[in-house]
Amino acid sequence: MILCDIGNTATKFLIDKNIKNYYKKDKIPKLKDDIFYISVNEKATKKLLKKNPHAINLANFINFETSYIGLGVDRVVACSFQENVIIIDAGSAITVDIMENSKHIGGFILLGLNSFLKSYENISKRLKISKSDFEKNINLDKIPLFTKDAILYALIKSIILPIIEICKDKNIIFTGGDGEFLSQFFENSIYKKDLIFENMKRIIDANNSPS
Amino acid sequence: MILCDIGNTATKFLIDKNIKNYYKKDKIPKLKDDIFYISVNEKATKKLLKKNPHAINLANFINFETSYIGLGVDRVVACSFQENVIIIDAGSAITVDIMENSKHIGGFILLGLNSFLKSYENISKRLKISKSDFEKNINLDKIPLFTKDAILYALIKSIILPIIEICKDKNIIFTGGDGEFLSQFFENSIYKKDLIFENMKRIIDANNSPS
Structure with missing residues (x-):
């Protein structure tokens, strides 16, 4: 299979x-x-x-309860079988979905890291920074005094603050290409590289099991 | 002139x-x-x-005190003559600069509204929303249940939360094409459409006055 x-x-x-x-x-x-x-x-x-x-x-084989209209099937699969948790899939876009009492109660869509970087570069060559600049420690406690830091700081804050605000006391599961990188900013988080495939398997199993 | x-x-x-x-x-x-x-x-x-x-x-005629290396001259001009305030120039990028006791102590660079919108559209046609969608009231208190709201919510939060965090009890002066729109989200803010030109005049006057 x-x-x-x-x-x-x-x-x-x-x-x-x-x-x-x-x-x-x-x-x-x-x-x-x-x-x-x-x-x-x-x-x-x-x-x-x-x-x-x-x-x-x-x-066609997924049962999923949500009031969200037009929720992408990747988000549906990532959120399946979850109870009280924030599910974050960090790819070219970063989808943030809130599960409460096994029900999807909504979510939002941030730009992904690469989308941010490309967009800064499109504004001006001077604002171009590369993904390798992320390898270094990013200091979010100090107000930036260099252009590179000014972009890194703003970019990371633009992503993590909306998540922190919605998160409250919930745990977070990250998946997607940049999920591992982003999970470092959240103590209450884990990274599940293959969350989507794992849940696809569970959906197939659930449909095959005698009921 | x-x-x-x-x-x-x-x-x-x-x-x-x-x-x-x-x-x-x-x-x-x-x-x-x-x-x-x-x-x-x-x-x-x-x-x-x-x-x-x-x-x-x-x-060549500006005296400005900052430890920031490579601060754009537009930001220098916008921050000139300011004492304790956040200066935000909202164009294709949104520069956020912090003045404390008439000294520039740093700042950061967010993506501008149009840069965000273009970037969402580049990810997928399904994520395309137009600037006219901003005319409607944006509800930031409700977790989004539509793709359009999910983008608007994330986009606005990505911009305003880093500003709120740095702002504390300081007032904010907005300028730039999207400054008026963004100032609605901050009670302690004013919009000065022509801040840059006003300050350019003051710099010219200061250089012309006998000393």
């Missing part, structure tokens, strides 16, 4: 415990095994189905 | 109390009067000087 998570920038496969990402320019392989997929990207979905018409859209 | 403020996206003239913006594609006019300019944009500066070699760079 192959799992496939089609996002805004990459199509991610889980094949035999190995994860492989395919980007816009990459060719999608023909695969013989059963494929279960979720997608927030129509174009990339068509690309998958052209080579693999047998792939099954898992979205 | 003509004043000229060369920014990242526009070259702004003050001629006879009228303000006129010139963008990348626009031709810069030949002007006979004295021109005093400040600039954070080398390319646009060259364009101005080609037609107006007599234009004078006001940056």
